[in-house]
Amino acid sequence: MNGNVFIIGMGLIGGSLALCIKKAHPDAKVSGFDVRKRQAELAKMFGAIDEISETIREGASDADLIIISAPVRETARILMELSTCAIKETVIITDTGSTKKEISRLAAPLKQKGFSFIGGHPMAGSHKSGITAAKEILFENAFYILTPEDSREKESAADLKEWLRGTNARFLELSPEDHDYLAGAISHFPHIIAASIVHQTKSLSGSNDLLPRLAAGGFRDITRIASSSPEMWRDILLHNKDVLIELLDLWGKEMERVRRLLGTSNEEELTAYFSEAKQFRDGLPVKEKGAIPAFYDLYVDIPDYPGVISEITGYLAKEEISITNIRIIETREEIYGVLAISFQTAMDREKAEKCIQACTSYPTSYE
Known part of the structure; x- marks a missing residue:
């Protein structure tokens, strides 16, 4: 495809998308903006973008595709700014955030003006960050969720998929509500659980200084995701708080079930509890990419x-x-x-x- 692509946020995701678009559409012009100008300079140096935009308003003015690759709190601010910019009537706007219902609501001013906004969430990542970690293969075989909400957006989603063809991702279309429930269950909620396990261990370590030493190895492995960005996860959880409160209520019932099995010393049911978990877990896809980056x-x-x-x-x-x-x-x-x-x-x-x-x-x- 020919045209101008403007990517806001030159980190791991934005940089990798830029590389994928340039690979699949060599005639397109890709420009980028980042509040950390050094990131944009590196993106141009590495060949991820052709030009650096000094402001969002400048980069958006002639764009046929605008990709917002920023934390969800920043995405909210960027959407507001875009609604005041002079942009093409035919432009497609998308984001890459981990929540969709609240982002879709915040995009309402753009939609009311007739612009196409399609929420997006590439379920791929890395344990490294920044433009220096960007790579063309980041999204290969990963699920890429799109959340068009009406017939016009569904037509635009087909064009967006073509723009993103170089990702070699597996595109799925969901409603924003369905996306947030699924992402909440398999990504957002596990981050809460990992952090809570670490918090409990920290509390217990106050009375036993041997505990942190024993918590090396396997304990560190099962709680790895608790080391993710605190600010990023604060914003994600607040954007998806209704779903997570519901999941926490269900988790409380699950833990009460385990408490009851332990209280009654029910060996058969405890064995069945772990057997069922093992069977379901062992049946999960091994080679497919999911919402949490694999180790x-x-x-x-x-x-x-x-x-x-x-x-x-x-x-x-x-x-x-x-x-x-x-x-x-x-x-x-x-x-x-x-x-x-x-x-x-x-x-x-x-x-x-x-x-x-x-x-x-x-x-x-x-x-």
Whole structure:
């Protein structure tokens, strides 16, 4: 497609979308704006955008597609600013935020003026942020939710999908309400639970200083998402508070059920409780991308001797396989420890496993 694309927010998502659009539509002109001008400068340096817009008003004036890639609180402010800008009647406006009902409501002034606004949420991400982490493959096979609300927006959604063809994402159309309920259940609510587990552990650690030391390894893994941006999650939760209050009420009933099973020491029902959870969890798609960025970890059983870690990383370096994190879960003298290596993609993890298996006799595993 030919035309002008204006992306507001040159972070991981905005930068990756810019790369995807330029790949699929080389004749289009892509411009970008970021309140942190250095991010926009880097985006141009890396080839993600063709031009830097000094203001939102400037970039929006001749745009055929405007993508707002900003935190939900900033998106609300940007929508208000766009409603006062001179923009093309045929422009398509979309966002990339994690909530849709409130954003759709805030886009009402634009819709009332006849502009097409289509809420969007690419369910992909990374544990790195900023334009330097942007990549074309970020959205491959990820669900990309669009929330058109009337027939005109549905027609515009078809054009938007064409603009976003280079993402190789799997597009789904939902109502804003359905999106927020589903995202609340599988993304927003788990973040609350992870944070609450950490809070409880912190409270208990006041009376037992051994607890933080024991909370390394597996505990850190199951609570990883509690390390996400506090400001971002504050805003997301407030935008989706009605759904989350409902889910918290249901969670209270679920915990009361567990409390009752424990109180009665019901072995059969406790076994069934965990069996049903295991069966459902094991049946979830392994290779598909979901609402929470996956952790591509590879576990390597290594003997405890000097230089073993550099040996492993040396093999990976020779194959030009990048790692994002590395840590030892446990090593003690004369027994095997576990080296946990994190990768950006499942493909990198698979390549690393084959490399280690070819070069060593160390057992490897991952889910």
